[in-house]
Amino acid sequence: MIGLIRSEFLKLRSTQVWFWMLMAAIAITALLVVGQLAPRDNVTEPSQAYDVFTSSGMAYIVVFVLGVLGVTTEYRYQTITSTVLATPSRWKLITAKMITYALVGAAYALVCVIVEAAMALPWLAAKGIHVSLGSNHIPRGLFAVFLVVALFGIVGLGVGALLRNQIVAVSVGVIFLLVLQNILIAIPGVKHVYPFSPGGAVNAIITISTQDKTINGVTLLSAAGGVIVLLCWAFIPAALGAAFTLNRDIT
Amino acid sequence: MTANQSTAPPQAGRIVVDDLTKVFGGKIRAVDRLSFTVEPGSVTGFLGPNGAGKTTTLRMLLGLVHPTSGTATIGGVAYHAIPNPLSVVGAGLESSGFHPARTGRNHLLIQCRVAGFPDRRADEVLALVGLADSAKRKVRGYSLGMRQRLALATALLGDPRVLILDEPANGLDPDGIRWQRGFFRHLASEGRTVLVSSHQLNEVQELADRVVILNRGQLVRAGSIAELSAGSDAVQVRTPTLAPLLAALAEQGARVEQTAPDQLRVHAMPVEQVGHLAFVRGVELHELSVIRFNLEELFFALTQDAAGPLGPGEPPLPVAAIPRDMSTRLSPAEGITS
Numbered sequence: 217m218i219g220l221i222r223s224e225f226l227k228l229r230s231t232q233v234w235f236w237m238l239m240a241a242i243a244i245t246a247l248l249v250v251g252q253l254a255p256r257d258n259v260t261e262p263s264q265a266y267d268v269f270t271s272s273g274m275a276y277i278v279v280f281v282l283g284v285l286g287v288t289t290e291y292r293y294q295t296i297t298s299t300v301l302a303t304p305s306r307w308k309l310i311t312a313k314m315i316t317y318a319l320v321g322a323a324y325a326l327v328c329v330i331v332e333a334a335m336a337l338p339w340l341a342a343k344g345i346h347v348s349l350g351s352n353h354i355p356r357g358l359f360a361v362f363l364v365v366a367l368f369g370i371v372g373l374g375v376g377a378l379l380r381n382q383i384v385a386v387s388v389g390v391i392f393l394l395v396l397q398n399i400l401i402a403i404p405g406v407k408h409v410y411p412f413s414p415g416g417a418v419n420a421i422i423t424i425s426t427q428d429k430t431i432n433g434v435t436l437l438s439a440a441g442g443v444i445v446l447l448c449w450a451f452i453p454a455a456l457g458a459a460f461t462l463n464r465d466i467t
Numbered sequence: 468m469t470a471n472q473s474t475a476p477p478q479a480g481r482i483v484v485d486d487l488t489k490v491f492g493g494k495i496r497a498v499d500r501l502s503f504t505v506e507p508g509s510v511t512g513f514l515g516p517n518g519a520g521k522t523t524t525l526r527m528l529l530g531l532v533h534p535t536s537g538t539a540t541i542g543g544v545a546y547h548a549i550p551n552p553l554s555v556v557g558a559g560l561e562s563s564g565f566h567p568a569r570t571g572r573n574h575l576l577i578q579c580r581v582a583g584f585p586d587r588r589a590d591e592v593l594a595l596v597g598l599a600d601s602a603k604r605k606v607r608g609y610s611l612g613m614r615q616r617l618a619l620a621t622a623l624l625g626d627p628r629v630l631i632l633d634e635p636a637n638g639l640d641p642d643g644i645r646w647q648r649g650f651f652r653h654l655a656s657e658g659r660t661v662l663v664s665s666h667q668l669n670e671v672q673e674l675a676d677r678v679v680i681l682n683r684g685q686l687v688r689a690g691s692i693a694e695l696s697a698g699s700d701a702v703q704v705r706t707p708t709l710a711p712l713l714a715a716l717a718e719q720g721a722r723v724e725q726t727a728p729d730q731l732r733v734h735a736m737p738v739e740q741v742g743h744l745a746f747v748r749g750v751e752l753h754e755l756s757v758i759r760f761n762l763e764e765l766f767f768a769l770t771q772d773a774a775g776p777l778g779p780g781e782p783p784l785p786v787a788a789i790p791r792d793m794s795t796r797l798s799p800a801e802g803i804t805s
Contacts, residue, residue, distance in 0.1 A: 219580050219581050219582070219583050220580075220581050222580040223577050223578075223580035223581040226573065226576055226577050226580055227566075227577055230566075230569045230570065230573035230574075230576075230577070231566055231568040231569055232568060233568075289566065293564070293565065293566045293567065294561065294564040295564055295565065295566055297531060297560055297561070297564045298564055298574075298577075298578060298621060300530075300531060301529060301531070301552065301553070301556075301558055302552070302553050302578055302581040302582060303581060304530050304546060304547035304552065305547070465526075465531065465532040465533060466526070466531040466532065467523070467526065467531075467532060
């Protein structure tokens with residue numbers, strides 16, 4: 217399994233996709249930090265700093281795409297043939313990929329957190345707002361970011377394994393996460409499933425008890441509930457993929 | 468790391484395909500109750516027209532395609548049951564299975580990591596197939612021939628006892644083909660099993676010890692080149708006075724067919740006897756030559772029904788793109804008369 221994980225890391229390292237995706241994750245984080253700190257009266261006291269320090273959570277969308285590519289690129293370039301020849305067990309293969317992409321997600325989260333802290337700490341200080349990374353629930357927020365971003369690597373793998381077509385899987389996934397999910401919350405009746413969507417789970421995990429836990433009249437799950445929902449989104453598609461779609465004939 | 472043939476049990480490298488069937492989409496019978504065996508220590512050519520089921524069979528053998536029924540085993544077990552399969556079976560299936568933005572060396576290192584081979588093994592096989600200078604170039608910039616070499620390097624990575632290669636000569640230049648032929652023969656002489664699918668029949672005749680010929684998913688012939696060619700050599704005679712020679716040959720019990728107004732083909736009689744007969748009967752000869760067994764001819768005879776657009780009266784050609792006026796070039800006499 218160690219060899220298989222090392223092989224997956226080398227697959228990722230040996231093309232340039234990881235670099236550009238990391239740049240995208242950093243850009244998203246930086247834009248969110250700027251968006252929150254640039255308006256003069258948006259953040260005025262330390263208790264409002266929590267949201268700034270969870271900006272890096274949005275990197276989940278990038279790591280999701282990376283996870284999707286982790287499976288679909290193999291089908292696109294037919295490297296799946298040599299991958300499966302080396303590791304005939306789809307369960308072993310998907311397990312190695314899950315471990316790899318969760319670790320990669322955590323690494324991306326780390327970089328984004330560093331970027332976010334490097335931007336926000338001096339900027340807040342310049343505004344006369346004094347926070348440290350150890351205060352105002354920020355450690356809990358950063359832990360949530362690591363968890364969410366790492367798990368989304370696995371969510372991406374699962375979606376990629378189920379759909380296998382790169383363009384379809386990336387577009388369906390991104391459109392769902394960024395657009396459809398947010399429409400969900402606006403539709404009466406249907407909006408009550410929102411807490412069980414991946415985005416609803418992310419919100420539940422990142423939102424702390426001192427913040428408002430309702431969106432448009434829908435109450436988010438507890439943080440633990442959010443973790444359970446997100447774990448389901450991570451492991452169920454990946455397991456279904458290993459059991460069915462990845463097991464199909466490779467022609 | 469080395470495939471130690473001397474201590475391996477004899478069935479270790481044997482490929483057994485038993486009653487194998489694959490039906491795609493509930494109706495297309497790509498492979499139909501196919502059975503054959505491939506022995507270690509030989510090069511076996513796996514032949515058939517396009518769509519005969521060769522690639523599907525090889526993919527079932529490698530566990531990439533699930534058989535509808537029947538089994539395909541290597542050394543007595545299915546591919547997926549072989550522990551660390553890369554160290555036992557080397558497969559080269561298509562030249563396109565590489566990420567274009569990855570270097571050739573990294574492609575091999577990825578396989579090394581999984582199988583636990585040291586990195587130097589990647590450099591060794593790159594040198595072996597003549598890709599050492601291009602090892603750190605992206606596959607995007609590789610020619611078809613270079614991709615074939617990389618596919619072969621991948622197959623050789625684990626120093627496997629069994630090699631399964633789909634059309635490995637495609638895209639290679641004549642030098643590459645000659646090198647590959649020698650290399651495969653060498654691997655077989657070490658006791659390894661080499662199964663090579665190919666369209667290039669003359670190439671296979673020179674390369675393979677045995678052939679397995681497939682048509683429409685079914686086995687049409689399997690055997691050694693020697694078995695298939697036994698008794699199939701013929702003698703071609705050209706003479707301006709056909710009648711007396713025809714009569715003489717008929718007396719001696721030879722099987723004769725007239726292939727042109729001034730030309731005969733004689734079966735089941737040695738060339739010396741035909742020459743002697745002409746001499747004693749005073750028949751003037753313009754040509755007396757031996758037509759050797761030709762795999763191509765056998766192949767066409769066996770797979771004729773799949774030839775498609777050509778009429779029944781013409782020699783069936785496997786490649787529709789060959790113009791009809793070139794069909795004479797495929798005559799078995801080519802290169803032997805003169």
